[in-house]
């Protein structure tokens with residue numbers, strides 16, 4: 001209570017001298033107060049409202065009023081107003097009745113010395129009561145606010161009991177998201193009712209997540225949820241342990257990510273499936289072949305690749321039009337699909353070419369050839385039955401080339417080339433035939449060894465060159481460049497990185513080579529900066545290089561020794577690198593990002609295109625792969641993919657560089673769709689440093 005403001009005491013007393021005596025006694029004990037005295041009910045009620053007393057000292061019996069009535073009226077007015085009976089004559093029973101009725105104390109007139117103590121302690125109790133009442137109001141207010149937030153958010157919130165996993169409360173958004181009309185209905189069920197309810201989205205797995213949250217801290221994961229109607233939908237769940245009201249709780253915040261998932265699936269489907277036939281496309285086929293090759297090398301089980309080309313398709317397509325051609329391709333796809341086992345893959349390679357991957361065929365080379373030939377014959381038989389389109393019969397033949405794997409040191413490209421070569425041989429042999437590839441294996445092995453051997457010495461012999469390919473804006477002005485390495489191999493001119501980077505990667509030479517590239521790029525960057533060119537320089541980082549534990553330290557060292565400005569350096573990484581070891585990758589990226597270095601995802605769209613991952617990375621830019629750019633103006637599939645990538649980039653606030661722009665048509669296509677930075681032969685090939693410098697200089701003028 002604020003001691004500066006004097007207390008207001010209301011005496012209910014018919015004898016003025018008694019009231020004055022009480023006042024004197026209180027003053028003497030150091031109480032500062034003002035007071036008034038009333039005798040009737042009317043005066044009393046007025047005083048309650050007008051005078052607003054802090055303390056009432058009331059006689060028990062008055063000629064025109066009585067203490068008990070005054071007490072009831074005071075309580076009705078304010079239960080926290082201290083009321084003390086001060087009386088000359090009261091028996092113990094009446095005193096108890098007064099206390100029971102709500103009086104705070106009573107003091108006998110013959111023992112007035114006790115009055116100050118009674119008054120002070122009543123005032124003290126009043127203070128405590130008021131502060132308790134205040135806390136209760138605040139608590140109610142904070143509970144109300146929490147409820148409001150709890151129910152106003154668009155995210156579904158669950159509160160679960162940490163010990164039993166049982167749901168205790170859910171918010172309104174949860175009811176909307178899951179299609180329930182009442183909390184009771186939700187709380188009567190279990191988490192299993194709200195999940196797809198099959199591994200890995202069942203009750204048991206949900207409980208595992210809850211346990212893990214308790215043991216390891218907050219968890220975020222994607223979850224296939226189920227509405228009351230049975231409809232399944234994708235969510236992102238964040239769990240965290242919490243102590244609510246002293247009880248162990250788990251708080252689950254659930255977001256509906258249906259749209260994000262749909263975008264991911266759309267990108268994936270556009271990137272990996274052929275729009276016309278619905279078959280896997282070339283990209284997916286390469287992935288599967290890569291995996292099959294690795295598996296075959298491990299297990300020593302042979303597999304095969306069949307290259308299938310339709311004879312006479314071109315004539316039918318030209319004569320009867322694309323609609324007939326398209327229908328024919330669809331029917332062929334269906335028949336090819338019927339000739340394979342579940343584990344095999346039939347893909348459309350492009351145009352009227354198809355490829356078939358047969359896995360786990362046989363334990364020996366010869367048995368594999370026999371079985372693959374049998375499948376090829378089956379395909380030929382299936383294709384020999386006329387195709388009916390628009391009431392007409394169309395006859396086509398197929399030429400099929402076969403190769404088997406694994407053969408030492410062969411990769412996916414080698415196998416596809418072999419099958420293709422074999423298919424051409426089949427065509428030469430008079431069409432509608434099957435031909436088998438005879439490998440000139442030894443030669444290839446030897447060439448590869450020689451390459452690795454020479455590459456090891458190339459750095460020491462100063463045979464590496466770093467070319468810069470300009471990146472330009474819509475007006476053709478330089479905004480940056482990509483550093484691309486070449487090997488000036490004696491007697492062979494400039495060797496493409498496509499030839500030696502895979503070997504460098506496999507043999508570990510990439511570590512020294514990558515360091516050299518970074519140093520050289522930073523040195524050039526410093527020179528550009530010094531000449532007043534504000535350009536960003538992008539450097540490719542190989543997965544193996546990035547995964548070195550000292551990669552960050554290595555970059556810092558190079559920046560320090562060269563004096564290059566880290567904010568002008570862009571590191572290009574691939575999607576595969578990011579996803580393989582996401583935690584380590586993010587940690588390194590964040591560290592480098594803090595220095596000002598930016599990150600670009602190379603060949604975006606060819607990998608996993610997982611938006612969930614992308615969002616977690618400190619990224620600056622996506623690069624659209626040149627295979628998409630090149631076909632985008634003519635291939636609706638690639639066009640849609642480019643548009644989706646641009647939309648994703650806008651959504652994630654990333655800039656986009658389109659790679660491999662070779663024609664004005666491609667450039668216009670990209671510009672119209674909002675792409676702003678371009679790289680490709682249409683502007684410049686990768687240039688040697690003096691040439692690049694000269695061009696950059698001319699631009700400045």
Ligand SMILES: Nc1nc2c(ncn2[C@@H]2O[C@@H]3COP(=O)(O)O[C@H]4[C@@H](O)[C@H](n5cnc6c(=O)[nH]c(N)nc65)O[C@@H]4COP(=O)(O)O[C@H]3[C@H]2O)c(=O)[nH]1
Pocket residue numbers: 469483484485496497498501514517540541542572602603626659660661662679680681682686
């Ligand atoms: N058809 C066509 N191609 C165009 C056009 N414009 C640019 N290119 C080529 O596209 C490639 C773009 O580089 P990338 O996707 O990073 O692909 C690079 C990159 O993955 C790798 N690479 C190159 N230099 C390095 C390096 O220093 N370190 C690492 N780890 N990898 C490198 O080798 C790949 C191939 O490099 P390059 O042969 O220089 O091929 C370069 C470039 O010359 C165009 O308009 N049409």
